[in-house]
Amino acid sequence: MQAKLKLFASLSDFLPSGAQANQIDIDIGDGESVAAIIERFHLPDRLVHLVLVDGVFIKPEDRAQRDLKDGEVLAIWPPVAGG
């Protein structure tokens, strides 16, 4: 199974080589959770703030239970804001 991982702002530095336009296709295991992906790519806790799967916010307490499915897009930002 494959999913798309998108990392933005200062998290861009954690994208593996081969990533383009802040995203890369990744292989995911059956039952691999959002939290597991975050751990696999060594994303620091303090930089993992806004976590979206297909654009929907995943609360911190749900990330270990939310499995990533084939074709889904996981996008993560550090604390940011705008206006």
Next chain:
Amino acid sequence: MAWTRKVLRVNLTDGTCTPEDLNMDWAMDYLGSRGLATKYFVEEVDATVDPLAPENKMIMATGPLTGTVASTGGRYTVITKGPLTGAIACSNSGGYFGAEMKFAGWDMIIFEGKSEKPVYLMVENETAQLRDASHLWGTSTWHTEEQIKKENQDPLIRVSSIGKAGESGVLYACIVNDLHRAAGRSGVGTVMGSKNLKAVALRGTRGLSGIHDFPAFMKVTEEKKQILAENAVTGEGLPSFGTQVLMNVINEMGALPTRNHRDVQFEKANDISAEAMAKPRESDGKAQLITNAACFGCTIGCGRISKIDKEHFTVVNKPEYWGASGGLEYEAAWALGAANGVGDLEVLQYANLICNEQGMDPISFGATIGAVMELYEIGVLDDETIGLAAPFGSAEALAELVDMTANGVGFGKEIGLGSKRLCEKYQRPELSMSVKGQEFPAYDSRAIQGMGLTYATSNRGACHLRSYTVSSEVLGIPEKTDPLTTEGKPGLVMAFQDATAAFDASGLCIFTSFAWTLADIQPQIDAACEGDWSLEKLSEVGERIWNMEKVFNLEAGLTKDDDKLPERLTTEPAKEGPAKGLVSGVPEMLPEYYELRGWDTDGKPKAETLGRLGL
């Protein structure tokens, strides 16, 4: 007292400048800046006035914390009746101009009447004088600022001015200070131009005195600055990435209005994002972004300073644009880019430069181009009418049209009237993405439901800065709410509106609210200002300001029908993203909002509400 207690009244018809004492009774009820200036305005101006008539007034006002050491204490506000909307206009700017007004000894400057010839106001501390500006008329804000400094042989003068857009009647002209900060929305620059007032130049050397409890103020402002520094958003996120970092966030959420709100996601969003601004270009190996920048007293520093690609077709023969300049910020990048389907970062920077140079709101301009491009796509407008081909996504069209609009040339004159008037003229009024005649900012109300209600009820027309519920619905500040639901949003919007009004009245920047609440502002105001400034009182001031603005709009002739979104947003569901299939729930939220406000079913404040607020 953090107020200087002095008001400068400038009668442009008579050519007089008269000092007055600040009405301190009003200051105790309306605090300052947006609140106090609006109080003066509604007391002095008939709400039915033609916005461009000499009888309309324009007030530039600071807050009690403007010019102090409180973080972000550099804001000033321009209050008038807006020509774009026919509603109260209230545009807030940073930079250094506001603090200079305080240092010169003035809380606010009231402009009334109309000068026979172009003039600019020169204020040096207690001395104020109207001077001939014939030689500045027809020139840009950048030239005007430079020339005034040269003429007076003082590079420390602070200048707010209009460019060609404000002179030629672009209805969303802004007032630009410090080269690239602006009182941007609702056409306050158009009003300034209608008065033949080219610029306001300030030099203040008196500093700021009279802080009510100075030791307490120094202590509390230091503590609050520490909160901003330690907060991940205000201490790191905003200075590093600026507001532009939202481009990918909002796109990912399916809330990025694209091609005049036909779509909610833009396939080239990443190409015009903060990440793209920081990435070395293929052409010259340099990133567009040079550094960040801060306004007076700001410890956040969200501003962007960039350099355009010298080889880009827009500037290849225009070296005057090759230097470092302000932008891109998120709203401008969205309006000039995604709203038109344009994914060329350099052309967005060019259009933004022209908006700054000639004093034009990039949100209303960009969103109006979105309407032009849709009218072109459906065959209502053609090459002959516009003077060029203008399909969605055309960088060439954007570059041409920004020049034409800023200079009042050809079809640019019609674009300068805004999308509402333009779409009405071509008998497709439903294609104007606006409320009260003012174009939407960068959030789709089908995917962020609170923002729909924010736009519909904003007293100055569609605006994100009256109640930025994106904080809660997207960013989780102060707590996360679901952007796709309408439940609880009327109360959320109301709370944001009232708190924002109080923030604005203080003279501080609303961006502090990513780390501060009203409870953090309150002790700073209480230490700086005489009187009892409790949290409850401050909340009431915010609510009072909101209702005062609403009453002015009702007296100006606006009705419940002006609290509506375009049908596209309430009948055409989002095509993709998390909000796929959803429309805006404003029609169902509005009655609850009115009720919570203490307004009747027509959106008019009830007598008991006005009485409770002392209105």
